[in-house]
Amino acid sequence: MIDIRIREAEGCSGNPYLVPDTVWLTDPSFTTGTEQGGDWALAGPDETDNRGGLQAKAGIVSAVILALFTDRRCPEDHPLRYLADSDPRGWWGDAIDVDASAAEADLGSLLWLFERAPATEDIRRWVETIAFDALSPLTQQQAVAKVVTAATLNEAQGRIELLVDLYGKDGATMYSQRFANLWGQLA
Numbered sequence: 001m002i003d004i005r006i007r008e009a010e011g012c013s014g015n016p017y018l019v020p021d022t023v024w025l026t027d028p029s030f031t032t033g034t035e036q037g038g039d040w041a042l043a044g045p046d047e048t049d050n051r052g053g054l055q056a057k058a059g060i061v062s063a064v065i066l067a068l069f070t071d072r073r074c075p076e077d078h079p080l081r082y083l084a085d086s087d088p089r090g091w092w093g094d095a096i097d098v099d100a101s102a103a104e105a106d107l108g109s110l111l112w113l114f115e116r117a118p119a120t121e122d123i124r125r126w127v128e129t130i131a132f133d134a135l136s137p138l139t140q141q142q143a144v145a146k147v148v149t150a151a152t153l154n155e156a157q158g159r160i161e162l163l164v165d166l167y168g169k170d171g172a173t174m175y176s177q178r179f180a181n182l183w184g185q186l187a
Contacts, residue, residue, distance in 0.1 A: 060143065060175050064164060067134045068179070070108030080126065083113040109134030119158045127151040127160050138166065145169045 041055040073090025074081055081088075094106040110130045117123050128151040135147045146167040151160055159180070166175040 060138075060166065061177075063138060063143065064135065064166070064175060064177070066107065067137070068109050068111060068131060068162075068164070071112045072106050072108035072110050072134070074110055074113065078110070080110065080113050083117055105137050114160070119153060119155070119160050121153055124151045124153040124160050127162055131162055131164065135164065135166075144174055145171075 043053045043055050047053070047055070047057070070091050071089040073094065074084045074088045076088075089112060091107050098104050098106060111127065111134070113130075114123055114127060128149050131149040131151070132147060135149065138144045139147055144166040148163075148165040148167070150163045150165075152163070153160055161178060161180040163178045164175070165173060168174045
């Protein structure tokens with residue numbers, strides 16, 4: 001005869017839904033010492049439900065990085081199409097499943113268009129607008145209450161810096177990040 005043991009609470013809680021964080025970092029080993037980029041980090045000892053996995057603590061941070069720095073396909077009729085040369089780019093996943101009824105949109109932004117663009121006032125305004133558009137799904141899906149983007153032109157260094165602020169329903173700042181050195185004009 002086999003003894004059956006019932007252990008209370010084991011297996012009663014569902015597995016957590018853990019989306020890995022994309023961590024924004026400045027890596028001093030890059031050529032200029034100030035280059036920035038996204039990366040994944042291993043889960044820390046405080047993430048008991050995620051031992052051995054990737055860090056999953058900051059979904060909003062990851063959403064911002066993915067929205068801004070995934071290359072969205074540049075439409076043929078876009079006024080900045082000339083900056084794309086012959087490569088309109090785009091993320092392949094958008095061709096598979098974008099559910100507009102669930103407020104989904106193509107992932108990413110057109111910020112990649114400015115990699116070789118001169119740092120001008122006109123481009124600064126475009127950076128601000130394109131960043132805001134890329135982050136607008138966060139308000140449509142009610143992950144945040146308000147998105148504010150502000151781009152500043154640093155003429156002395158020939159670059160444009162982008163400030164992104166996200167606010168919750170209570171008006172408190174949920175996220176604030178300045179992205180610099182992204183559109184440095186090449187000499």
